[in-house]
Amino acid sequence: THFGYREVPSIDKQKLVGEVFSSVAGSYDLMNDLMSLGIHRVWKRYFVATAQVKRGDRVLDLAGGTGDIAALLHERVGEGGELVLGDINGAMLRTGRDRMTDRGLVRGFRYVQCNAEGLPFPDASFDLVTIAFGLRNVTDKEAALREMLRVLKVGGQARVLEFSRVRADWFRPLYDFHSFQVLPRLGALFARDADSYRYLAESIRRHPPQDELKAMMEAAGFARCGYRNLTGGIVAIHDGYKV
Numbered sequence: 001t002h003f004g005y006r007e008v009p010s011i012d013k014q015k016l017v018g019e020v021f022s023s024v025a026g027s028y029d030l031m032n033d034l035m036s037l038g039i040h041r042v043w044k045r046y047f048v049a050t051a052q053v054k055r056g057d058r059v060l061d062l063a064g065g066t067g068d069i070a071a072l073l074h075e076r077v078g079e080g081g082e083l084v085l086g087d088i089n090g091a092m093l094r095t096g097r098d099r100m101t102d103r104g105l106v107r108g109f110r111y112v113q114c115n116a117e118g119l120p121f122p123d124a125s126f127d128l129v130t131i132a133f134g135l136r137n138v139t140d141k142e143a144a145l146r147e148m149l150r151v152l153k154v155g156g157q158a159r160v161l162e163f164s165r166v167r168a169d170w171f172r173p174l175y176d177f178h179s180f181q182v183l184p185r186l187g188a189l190f191a192r193d194a195d196s197y198r199y200l201a202e203s204i205r206r207h208p209p210q211d212e213l214k215a216m217m218e219a220a221g222f223a224r225c226g227y228r229n230l231t232g233g234i235v236a237i238h239d240g241y242k243v
């Protein structure tokens with residue numbers, strides 16, 4: 001029952017990620033709350049509250065999933081702005097659209113099924129591009145970063161919220177225990193899907209840590225790149241600008 005994703009070529013990783021998210025779409029929101037003890041809501045609020053965005057802006061939320069970030073961003077761009085929720089997975093996107101509609105959030109939203117590695121938008125389309133807990137699932141992260149830069153307007157900001165490297169040494173064993181022992185069991189119990197949550201834990205460990213991701217953003221062509229750790233580096237917010 002273990003994924004052999006270490007050796008498989010990238011096309012299979014994409015298929016695997018597709019299966020994981022189709023499988024977890026229905027239980028995704030509940031699982032986020034359980035796994036992070038609700039803290040992901042605070043991270044997301046902070047991520048949006050400190051983003052460079054104003055009323056009337058056009059915003060792209062990549063790997064937008066069930067729409068947590070998009071809903072928060074919508075409060076900031078207002079009715080005059082536009083929010084495009086992009087995700088590669090139809091099931092996640094549908095869950096997101098249903099959630100938005102249930103909350104009365106309809107105007108100013110667009111849903112686009114797309115791969116972050118090749119965006120179906122013209123150059124300089126957006127004031128802000130965000131990707132939250134999504135970049136680590138993308139196979140060709142360099143391509144995704146280049147695409148984020150391309151679709152940004154000059155002066156625009158790209159923001160990445162992602163799991164990162166915990167800073168304190170003493171905390172790492174606890175964190176690994178949580179990731180590799182607790183998470184799959186929660187997944188088995190509440191989502192009947194331990195494998196998907198095992199994949200998620202592994203993908204977190206394999207994601208480039210703070211300085212490496214910052215260097216990747218610089219290499220992609222972003223200016224003024226920087227990051228801020230949240231909760232001791234469990235997650236980090238990376239920023240880059242198009243100049």
Ligand code: SAM
Pocket residue numbers: 017021062063064065066067068069086087088089092114115116117131132133134137138139
């Ligand atoms: N941003 C949402 C949030 O913070 O709750 C969802 C995050 S979820 C962990 C990751 C999402 O990334 C999934 O919805 C998945 O379908 C999407 N995804 C994975 N690979 C992708 C890709 N190459 N392009 C676009 N979306 C992708």
